Amino acid sequence: MSPKTLRAMKVAVFILCLLPLGKLALEAFGVAGMSLGANPVEELLHRCGKWGLNFLLITLAITPLRRLSGWNAAIRFRRMLGLFAFFYILLHFLVYAGLDQRFAMQYIVEDIVERPYITLGIIALVLLLPLAITSTNGMMRRLGRRWQKLHRLVYPIAILAVWHFYWQVKQDILEPLIYAGILALLLGVRYFYHLQRKRKQHALTMDKKLRSETP
Amino acid sequence: MKQPNRIKSWEITSESNFINRRAFLASAGLAAAGATLLPATGNAAVRELETVPGPYSTDEEPNSWEDVTTYNNFYEFGTGKEDPYRYAQDFVTEPWTVRIEGECEKPGDYAFEDLVAPHALEDRVYRHRCVEAWSMVVPWVGIPLGDLLKRFEPNSDAKYVRFETLYDPRRMPGQRRAVLDWPYVEGLTIEEAMHPLTLMTVGVYGKSLPNQNGAPLRLVIPWKYGFKGIKSIVKIEFTKRQPRNSWNVSAPHEYGFYANVNPEVDHPRWSQARERRIGAGLFAEKQPTLMFNGYAEEVASLYSGLDLRKNY
Numbered sequence: 001m002s003p004k005t006l007r008a009m010k011v012a013v014f015i016l017c018l019l020p021l022g023k024l025a026l027e028a029f030g031v032a033g034m035s036l037g038a039n040p041v042e043e044l045l046h047r048c049g050k051w052g053l054n055f056l057l058i059t060l061a062i063t064p065l066r067r068l069s070g071w072n073a074a075i076r077f078r079r080m081l082g083l084f085a086f087f088y089i090l091l092h093f094l095v096y097a098g099l100d101q102r103f104a105m106q107y108i109v110e111d112i113v114e115r116p117y118i119t120l121g122i123i124a125l126v127l128l129l130p131l132a133i134t135s136t137n138g139m140m141r142r143l144g145r146r147w148q149k150l151h152r153l154v155y156p157i158a159i160l161a162v163w164h165f166y167w168q169v170k171q172d173i174l175e176p177l178i179y180a181g182i183l184a185l186l187l188g189v190r191y192f193y194h195l196q197r198k199r200k201q202h203a204l205t206m207d208k209k210l211r212s213e214t215p
Numbered sequence: 216m217k218q219p220n221r222i223k224s225w226e227i228t229s230e231s232n233f234i235n236r237r238a239f240l241a242s243a244g245l246a247a248a249g250a251t252l253l254p255a256t257g258n259a260a261v262r263e264l265e266t267v268p269g270p271y272s273t274d275e276e277p278n279s280w281e282d283v284t285t286y287n288n289f290y291e292f293g294t295g296k297e298d299p300y301r302y303a304q305d306f307v308t309e310p311w312t313v314r315i316e317g318e319c320e321k322p323g324d325y326a327f328e329d330l331v332a333p334h335a336l337e338d339r340v341y342r343h344r345c346v347e348a349w350s351m352v353v354p355w356v357g358i359p360l361g362d363l364l365k366r367f368e369p370n371s372d373a374k375y376v377r378f379e380t381l382y383d384p385r386r387m388p389g390q391r392r393a394v395l396d397w398p399y400v401e402g403l404t405i406e407e408a409m410h411p412l413t414l415m416t417v418g419v420y421g422k423s424l425p426n427q428n429g430a431p432l433r434l435v436i437p438w439k440y441g442f443k444g445i446k447s448i449v450k451i452e453f454t455k456r457q458p459r460n461s462w463n464v465s466a467p468h469e470y471g472f473y474a475n476v477n478p479e480v481d482h483p484r485w486s487q488a489r490e491r492r493i494g495a496g497l498f499a500e501k502q503p504t505l506m507f508n509g510y511a512e513e514v515a516s517l518y519s520g521l522d523l524r525k526n527y
Contacts, residue, residue: 028497037297038278038286039349040497100491102500107486115484167484170347171465172294172394 001073013077017084020051021091045095052089053165053179056158059085060186067193079135082154086132089161093125117167124160127153155190158183257305258425264418266356269337271412271437271513277340278351278494280420286493287427288345289446290394291380291387299427302388306426308447313432317377317453320368327431331417333366334358338421339414339435344476344508346440348501350490355435356418361409364451369405373453376408377401378434381449395461401434401445402458402472404517412437412513416444438510440474471527475518476508480527 001009024047027034036043059081066074101107111118131151133139140147162183166176254260277283289299292306311327336356344350364376382398384390390397407413414435417424424430429446436443442462452458462470469483478488489501507514518526 036497038282038493039296039491041491042349044497099497100501110486115486117484171290174392 006073006076010077010080013080017055017080020047020088024048041095041099045092045100048088048092048095049165052085052087052092053161055081055085055088056154056161057179057182057186060154060158060183064186064189083132083135086128089125089128093121117164120160120167121164124157124164127157127160131157155187158187256307256309258303258427260309261422261425263422264336264356266336266338266418266421269339272338272340273342273352273509275340275342275352277354277420282351282494283353283419284425284427286351288347288441289389289427289429291389291397291399291447292427293389294394298389303426306386306430308426308431311431311449313448314450315367315452316450318370318373318455319453320370322367330363330432331358334362336417337414341414341435341437342508342510343435343437343441344490344504346442346470346474346482346487348482348485348487348490348504349493350502350504351493353435354420355414355416356421357414357416357435359411360413360415360434361411363415364408364453367451367453369453372455373405375454375457376403376405377450377452377454377458378403378445378448379450379452380445381447396464399445399461400458400464401443401460402454403436403443404457405453406517407436410514410517412510438476438507438514440476442470443474473518473521473523473526475514475523475527476504477506477523477527478504479506480524 023034024036024044026032027036028040028044059078062074062078062081066072097103097108101111112122113119131153134143134147134150143150162176162179165179166173169176285300286296287299288296289303292299292302308327312324313327313330314322314324316322336358338354338356340352340354342350343353378401380399381387382390384397403413414437416429416433416435417431419425419428424433429444432448433446434444434448443460457472460470460472460474462474463472476487481487487504490504491501492499505511
């Protein structure tokens with residue numbers, strides 16, 4: 001892919017990622033009869049959270065997509081998608097803290113301490129912070145091999161996020177279960193690759209050993 | 216008795232509500248035009264009711280018709296808040312029969328019209344508090360449940376009243392998934408059922424109930440969480456023993472039999488101390504939840520000596 005095409009595609013993906021926010025904004029301002037419905041705070045809260053979760057899973061789908069399709073350029077979009085996950089999750093938190101609780105620390109702290117699903121959500125957000133901060137090229141260079149290790153935090157973050165959703169739902173757990181299923185698939189594929197890699201390595205070392213042992 | 220030009224409390228309303236009402240009346244008019252060809256069914260059959268002012272109305276401003284009829288929990292039509300509005304439009308409630316049974320002298324199958332006909336329909340503007348920590352103010356139309364129940368002459372063994380919603384997955388698509396143990400069941404003590412605040416509700420905003428609000432008849436118990444207000448009732452049974460209600464069956468640690476609004480007893484997963492008033496807008500603060508939803512003066516005596524923490 002030429003740098004020019006890549007650039008154009010990145011701009012297109014960037015705009016696509018902003019569409020959910022755009023729709024929420026139009027609904028919030030009541031443009032063209034659109035609305036957030038009878039409970040706008042809840043609607044904003046849930047939609048931002050859902051999009052954060054969507055982008056987390058989309059980000060986690062890049063590696064399997066790349067391996068299955070052989071389209072290596074897919075990796076070029078991963079950072080942007082991951083940052084959009086962070087962006088929507090941060091918005092989700094700000095809607096909760098700002099609109100729902102109106103920054104009343106006593107209620108926010110009570111929620112984090114006493115309500116397990118909120119505890120999980122906050123942990124996921126806090127764990128996301130270092131990943132967002134170290135997403136620049138400079139940080140990647142500076143951290144070297146440790147960068148990849150650090151960014152594997154996205155696996156527990158995704159698990160926490162789906163769990164947070166599952167625990168929040170009142171009764172109908174179908175939707176969080178679908179998210180859990182997709183996440184299990186995405187993590188399962190990685191485990192499979194990991195096993196494959198190990199087997200290959202094992203085969204290689206066995207091969208070397210055999211060769212060194214034969215006179 | 217009836218005063219033709221009487222202004223009801225909910226008729227003094229904000230402009231946005233007025234416009235919503237007008238839009239609704241316009242569409243109702245269109246439906247009425249269609250009715251010359253076909254009899255109106257489903258929500259097209261929603262009609263004006265003749266009502267008298269009832270007691271216990273709050274002077275808080277009611278939520279708009281749109282809020283009341285598009286933001287509903289009625290899992291028989293789906294678990295999303297707008298699902299009932301979307302999927303209940305064509306639900307047909309005529310004819311409708313209610314079976315009365317159990318500890319009473321006059322059990323039997325009663326047509327909806329025969330149940331309601333002997334009673335005056337009262338306007339009652341009640342606060343409505345959902346267990347999910349949101350609330351509304353709703354101008355219901357109904358008859359005191361006690362007046363209705365007395366007609367069946369419950370005997371001295373009638374300690375509780377058990378109510379059941381229609382079970383018909385063909386007409387109620389939400390019942391095709393086992394989200395709850397269908398049919399929906401609710402229950403009250405006989406004292407709660409006979410309390411003058413308890414309303415067998417047949418309408419809202421001066422009209423017959425839209426389907427998404429539980430047509431053709433539902434309970435409203437304003438001091439209890441909304442899920443006690445069972446909708447589309449087909450069976451009423453007087454029982455000796457406390458019936459198990461659907462939410463209690465599905466999650467006994469989260470939902471009890473009494474389900475009285477109580478800001479001091481939290482839901483295991485969220486606080487009940489405050490509530491979000493629907494319609495207050497994006498930047499409104501939550502408001503404190505009142506004991507018994509503000510009806511403590513009327514109902515607290517029903518529970519004297521009862522540990523409300525254990526009997527949630």
